[in-house]
Amino acid sequence: MEQGVYESFKKGSDQEIRSLYQSYSVSFVNYISKAFKCDQMLARDIYPEAFSIVYFNIRNGKLTPPLKSSIQTYLNSTGWNLYHRRHLDKYQRDKLPLEDIDTEPETKSMVDEILMQKERGQHVRSLLEKIGEPCKNILVQIYIHESGYKDLSATMNVPEATLRKRKFDCLAKMRKLMDELKLEL
Amino acid sequence: MNEDQIERIEHFLSGLMTEEESNAFLSELEGDPELKQLYHQHKFLKNGFAGLQVEELEKKLRLDEEPAARPVSIQRSPAYRYLSIAAMAIVLAGISFLLFRPPLMQRLAKRNYDAPFAQIQRSNPPPQDTTYLNAMAAFGSQDWKKAITLFEMVSDTHRLYKRALYYRAHSYVGLNEYEAAHAIFSNPAFTEGQYVYQADWNRVLMRMYLKHPTREIISNLEIIADDSKHFFNERAILLLEKLKKK
Numbered sequence: 001m002e003q004g005v006y007e008s009f010k011k012g013s014d015q016e017i018r019s020l021y022q023s024y025s026v027s028f029v030n031y032i033s034k035a036f037k038c039d040q041m042l043a044r045d046i047y048p049e050a051f052s053i054v055y056f057n058i059r060n061g062k063l064t065p066p067l068k069s070s071i072q073t074y075l076n077s078t079g080w081n082l083y084h085r086r087h088l089d090k091y092q093r094d095k096l097p098l099e100d101i102d103t104e105p106e107t108k109s110m111v112d113e114i115l116m117q118k119e120r121g122q123h124v125r126s127l128l129e130k131i132g133e134p135c136k137n138i139l140v141q142i143y144i145h146e147s148g149y150k151d152l153s154a155t156m157n158v159p160e161a162t163l164r165k166r167k168f169d170c171l172a173k174m175r176k177l178m179d180e181l182k183l184e185l
Numbered sequence: 186m187n188e189d190q191i192e193r194i195e196h197f198l199s200g201l202m203t204e205e206e207s208n209a210f211l212s213e214l215e216g217d218p219e220l221k222q223l224y225h226q227h228k229f230l231k232n233g234f235a236g237l238q239v240e241e242l243e244k245k246l247r248l249d250e251e252p253a254a255r256p257v258s259i260q261r262s263p264a265y266r267y268l269s270i271a272a273m274a275i276v277l278a279g280i281s282f283l284l285f286r287p288p289l290m291q292r293l294a295k296r297n298y299d300a301p302f303a304q305i306q307r308s309n310p311p312p313q314d315t316t317y318l319n320a321m322a323a324f325g326s327q328d329w330k331k332a333i334t335l336f337e338m339v340s341d342t343h344r345l346y347k348r349a350l351y352y353r354a355h356s357y358v359g360l361n362e363y364e365a366a367h368a369i370f371s372n373p374a375f376t377e378g379q380y381v382y383q384a385d386w387n388r389v390l391m392r393m394y395l396k397h398p399t400r401e402i403i404s405n406l407e408i409i410a411d412d413s414k415h416f417f418n419e420r421a422i423l424l425l426e427k428l429k430k431k
Contacts (some may be wrong), residue, residue, distance in 0.1 A: 018246075018249055021246055021249075026260040045296075048242075048246040048247050049239075049243050051246060052242040052243045052246065053239065055242065056235070056238065056242070060270055061200070083293055086260075086299075086300075093421075105387045112302070113238055114235075114236070115234045115302040116232065116236075116302045116304070117232045117233065117236035117239065118236035118239060118240060118302075119236065119301055119302045120232045120233035120236055121232075121233045121234070121235070121236025121237040121239075121240060122233075122236075122383070122416050123229075123233055123379065124230060124233025124234060124236070124237060125233075125237060125416060126382060126414070126416050127230075127233075129413070129414040130414070139234070143230075143231070143234035143238075143391050144234055144237050159361060164188075165188075168188045168191060171191065171227070171230065174230055175223075175226045175227075177232075178226055178229070181378065181379055182378065182379070183229070183379055184344075184345065184348060184379070
């Protein structure tokens with residue numbers, strides 16, 4: 001059962017992902033609102049982020065079978081860590097009874113890594129705006145929408161070799177801007 | 186820089202190298218400062234693209250979510266005789282919620298505020314970075330007072346001064362001291378460099394926390410909403426819509 005779900009996360013169509021998203025939501029919201037005694041609205045608010053974190057960790061091969069727990073537990077645990085980081089101050093965190101916490105330890109680093117990536121994403125978004133088109137579109141298609149060279153070259157009507165060359169040129173432009181802005185790495 | 190180097194970096198970052206290849210690549214990095222710089226830059230970009238991918242999926246999921254599909258929390262009691270008591274309790278809870286909940290502007294500020302991720306990446310920091318890294322560690326564990334004290338000790342000649350200043354402002358937000366945070370986000374150091382957009386956005390959020398007049402907030406947000414290159418352009422548009430609806 002869980003293996004099938006894992007495969008759907010890994011290779012599922014948009015429709016399957018949407019249906020998985022909906023199927024885990026009620027338990028997630030109940031778990032978070034009970035764990036933190038918080039409003040269900042708050043729990044619902046972090047659900048898309050928790051789901052996306054688990055989804056990308058499965059897709060990128062960071063969360064691989066055999067899983068120690070069910071996908072629902074990973075989602076809940078990711079939500080727990082997100083809520084913990086976002087909504088609790090130090091006093092509240094210290095007061096939280098540790099013995100009640102049933103989380104998967106690896107989800108903490110999953111959450112931390114994605115939060116770091118999102119912060120860098122803000123810089124990358126600004127760099128993309130600065131380099132403008134057509135570079136922005138090429139890099140977005142390749143790195144965000146994960147389009148292959150073959151499909152992209154057909155859509156953009158340019159040979160694959162040209163597209164590859166453009167990608168490297170665009171990345172070079174991004175790096176030049178990073179140097180100019182003295183972005184701290 | 187040649188294209189093969191980027192491809193090798195991408196292979197390494199995607200975990201597609203064998204252990205032997207990875208080790209060889211890592212030793213090469215150590216001996217070639219230019220390649221090392223290219224590696225760090227490309228890693229930064231790849232991380233950023235990954236962050237944007239997550240954001241994109243989140244946005245899609247939020248848009249797809251139909252109210253009917255959202256989980257509901259109403260639990261019906263079969264004991265009708267308790268119904269009136271339960272209803273009364275709900276009404277009272279609702280009234281106290283309305284009386285004691287923070288004003289709209291502050292709630293919206295809270296929903297839109299994101300504390301940055303504590304950046305602790307170095308394993309062998311140079312001695313001049315010790316205070317900065319201790320401050321960052323305090324920030325990471327949400328020990329706001331300690332973070333403020335330590336970030337304050339980072340000299341304005343230090344290469345990470347702006348970042349220290351930026352995180353000091355966020356530490357004040359952690360303490361709900363929005364006036365102090367606002368003053369730091371308004372520091373002239375943020376008129377250029379990598380924190381321009383973040384400082385802009387957080388200045389507006391601090392004004393929302395501080396209950397500045399709605400007209401002023403709307404006009405601040407409109408400036409960001411009109412600038413399509415601004416990091417927070419889309420969020421400003423959404424926030425404006427919410428504010429105008431109310």
